[in-house]
Amino acid sequence: MRGKLVLTIVAATLFALSASADAAGIPIINAGFEDPVLAEDDWTWLDVPGWTQVGGDGAGVWNTTTADFDPVIAPEGQNVVYTENPASGVANGVAQILTETFAAGTDYTLTVVVGNSWAYYWSGYRVELLADGVVIAEDDNTLHPDYMEWGASTVEYTYDAADSGLVGQALEIRLLNLGIDIDGRPGETVGVEFDDVNLAIVPEPATMTMLALGGIAMLKRRKRI
Numbered sequence: 385m386r387g388k389l390v391l392t393i394v395a396a397t398l399f400a401l402s403a404s405a406d407a408a409g410i411p412i413i414n415a416g417f418e419d420p421v422l423a424e425d426d427w428t429w430l431d432v433p434g435w436t437q438v439g440g441d442g443a444g445v446w447n448t449t450t451a452d453f454d455p456v457i458a459p460e461g462q463n464v465v466y467t468e469n470p471a472s473g474v475a476n477g478v479a480q481i482l483t484e485t486f487a488a489g490t491d492y493t494l495t496v497v498v499g500n501s502w503a504y505y506w507s508g509y510r511v512e513l514l515a516d517g518v519v520i521a522e523d524d525n526t527l528h529p530d531y532m533e534w535g536a537s538t539v540e541y542t543y544d545a546a547d548s549g550l551v552g553q554a555l556e557i558r559l560l561n562l563g564i565d566i567d568g569r570p571g572e573t574v575g576v577e578f579d580d581v582n583l584a585i586v587p588e589p590a591t592m593t594m595l596a597l598g599g600i601a602m603l604k605r606r607k608r609i
């Protein structure tokens with residue numbers, strides 16, 4: 385009877401672990417930039433709730449239209465975050481320090497949709513995942529969406545014991561405009577838009593196996609009683 389109960393607990397634990405392995409989402413404030421609610425084609429200037437400005441002018445929330453993007457106007461909801469920048473080679477954009485801290489033995493997957501609106505010449509971009517202000521993984525300008533189109537950026541971090549000094553420190557996401565005149569339009573303002581930011585935890589397979597083996601070992605010990 386007791387063995388059966390323990391088996392049930394082990395099965396429930398394994399089920400919970402397999403569910404969490406799918407991707408546990410980490411809370412991000414205003415991850416889709418739907419705050420504030422804006423009228424069509426309205427925008428904010430230097431004000432992105434939940435996010436701070438990085439570098440110079442400027443970034444804001446923007447309710448995009450078919451004049452900016454087509455056929456996907458915004459990957460999530462109505463608004464996106466835009467960044468505009470002189471092509472001076474100095475990055476700007478937005479950042480958010482999360483309440484979640486960097487954990488040992490844990491892998492992270494950060495996804496962001498990156499847009500090249502009709503409103504600005506293409507600036508290039510960088511999506512960064514940081515702990516304690518140190519970049520631990522990034523997508524450094526690997527996509528170049530066509531004008532009016534979006535691309536899916538994925539940043540994957542696999543736990544490295546060399547980063548153990550960062551365990552317990554706050555995670556941070558930075559969405560950056562590189563300020564580069566990639567399309568050869570000197571003197572023009574360059575831009576990039578972002579939407580639908582997601583950060584997921586995926587426990588490493590080794591950790592999952594250890595937990596599962598721990599459960600089985602517990603079952604065996606109980607059986608001997």
Ligand SMILES: [Ca+2]
Pocket residue numbers: 416417418458459460461462463464579580
């Ligand atoms: Ca959105």
Ligand SMILES: [Ca+2]
Pocket residue numbers: 424425447448449457462
């Ligand atoms: Ca719209």
